[in-house]
Amino acid sequence: MGQYNPRAIIDKLSLLRELSNMAISDALKERGIEGIVPAHGQIFQFLFRESPLPLSDIVKGSGRAKSTVTGMADTLEKYGYLKRESSPDDKRSVLVSLTEKGQSLKPVFQEISEEVIGDLFGMMPEEEQIRLMKSLAALESNITNRRKE
Amino acid sequence: MGQYNPRAIIDKLSLLRELSNMAISDALKERGIEGIVPAHGQIFQFLFRESPLPLSDIVKGSGRAKSTVTGMADTLEKYGYLKRESSPDDKRSVLVSLTEKGQSLKPVFQEISEEVIGDLFGMMPEEEQIRLMKSLAALESNITNRRKE
DNA sequence: TGACAAAAGTTCGGGCACGAACTATAAAGG
DNA sequence: CCTTTATAGTTCGTGCCCGAACTTTTGTCA
Numbered sequence: 001m002g003q004y005n006p007r008a009i010i011d012k013l014s015l016l017r018e019l020s021n022m023a024i025s026d027a028l029k030e031r032g033i034e035g036i037v038p039a040h041g042q043i044f045q046f047l048f049r050e051s052p053l054p055l056s057d058i059v060k061g062s063g064r065a066k067s068t069v070t071g072m073a074d075t076l077e078k079y080g081y082l083k084r085e086s087s088p089d090d091k092r093s094v095l096v097s098l099t100e101k102g103q104s105l106k107p108v109f110q111e112i113s114e115e116v117i118g119d120l121f122g123m124m125p126e127e128e129q130i131r132l133m134k135s136l137a138a139l140e141s142n143i144t145n146r147r148k149e
Numbered sequence: 150m151g152q153y154n155p156r157a158i159i160d161k162l163s164l165l166r167e168l169s170n171m172a173i174s175d176a177l178k179e180r181g182i183e184g185i186v187p188a189h190g191q192i193f194q195f196l197f198r199e200s201p202l203p204l205s206d207i208v209k210g211s212g213r214a215k216s217t218v219t220g221m222a223d224t225l226e227k228y229g230y231l232k233r234e235s236s237p238d239d240k241r242s243v244l245v246s247l248t249e250k251g252q253s254l255k256p257v258f259q260e261i262s263e264e265v266i267g268d269l270f271g272m273m274p275e276e277e278q279i280r281l282m283k284s285l286a287a288l289e290s291n292i293t294n295r296r297k298e
Numbered sequence: 299t300g301a302c303a304a305a306a307g308t309t310c311g312g313g314c315a316c317g318a319a320c321t322a323t324a325a326a327g328g
Numbered sequence: 329c330c331t332t333t334a335t336a337g338t339t340c341g342t343g344c345c346c347g348a349a350c351t352t353t354t355g356t357c358a
Contacts (some may be wrong), residue, residue, distance in 0.1 A: 013165050017159070018241060068344065092354070124291070133161065141330090
């Protein structure tokens with residue numbers, strides 16, 4: 001069977017994702033950042049780009065359940081990275097935005113991201129990196145189309 | 150930057166893992182199997198191969214924290230897939246083994262695994278599959294070595 | 299306009315996941 | 329032996345994550 005058996009693809013994906021997350025967690029810890037876990041990265045990315053933003057936009061964009069996003073917003077608010085305000089246009093809607101403390105993490109996220117991606121790819125030639133990304137994109141396309149049926 | 154930007158590697162890994170897990174969850178649901186989530190697959194794989202087995206072996210082999218494995222064993226025991234017994238040789242050790250209900254899932258897991266892996270790879274040529282697995286193994290090796298330092 | 303449907307958030311219950319603290323047993327070293 | 333250290337599991341607290349049920353507000357449409 002050998003060690004490159006495609007049957008192990010799912011285990012490999014899970015393992016790599018987890019190793020990446022551990023690396024990110026370590027990097028956050030090294031910098032003394034509290035309350036942040038890798039899953040919060042997605043929320044920050046949205047809010048670095050545009051802020052304030054309705055919670056519903058983050059729900060749609062992130063793919064998380066809305067109860068999950070509510071919980072993460074609770075955590076980020078508790079630690080002072082984010083604040084909620086009621087939308088004047090739509091009273092159902094809650095607008096979230098980064099506080100100064102939250103905004104200050106932008107370069108940190110950038111740095112950590114580059115560091116971990118560098119750790120992952122190491123000395124891998126760029127052609128192989130691109131080929132890998134193409135293959136992963138193909139997997140995504142395959143399973144997405146399957147699941148639509 | 151294009152759509153094959155290596156910077157997106159972590160997001161891609163997370164997304165693919167999640168899509169795979171959703172496919173597995175759907176397949177379990179279709180078959181009316183209750184209480185099982187994708188994360189349990191690892192425990193079953195160990196127990197299909199050898200049973201009974203000390204919980205510590207599963208902890209080591211799975212890479213999960215032991216408190217996590219304790220919790221999953223609780224769930225699987227609650228649903229009747231697994232049973233615990235105290236080891237006669239070592240009173241600290243707890244041996245776990247599959248019940249008949251647990252054993253009966255072996256072909257089901259096999260089937261679901263093949264189905265989802267088939268969905269992922271689709272028509273991808275085998276050389277590309279192997280190349281992909283090699284690249285992923287390289288990523289694992291890279292980040293593992295980094296994290297040891 | 300008045301009933302019904304849709305959308306935005308929250309709450310709740312349950313499971314995975316972790317680390318830290320704890321108990322009990324086994325192994326090691328003097 | 330007896331003390332110390334290591335190992336095996338469990339428990340606890342916290343957070344992510346989900347689906348289901350619920351409230352409030354907005355939209356639809358007859």
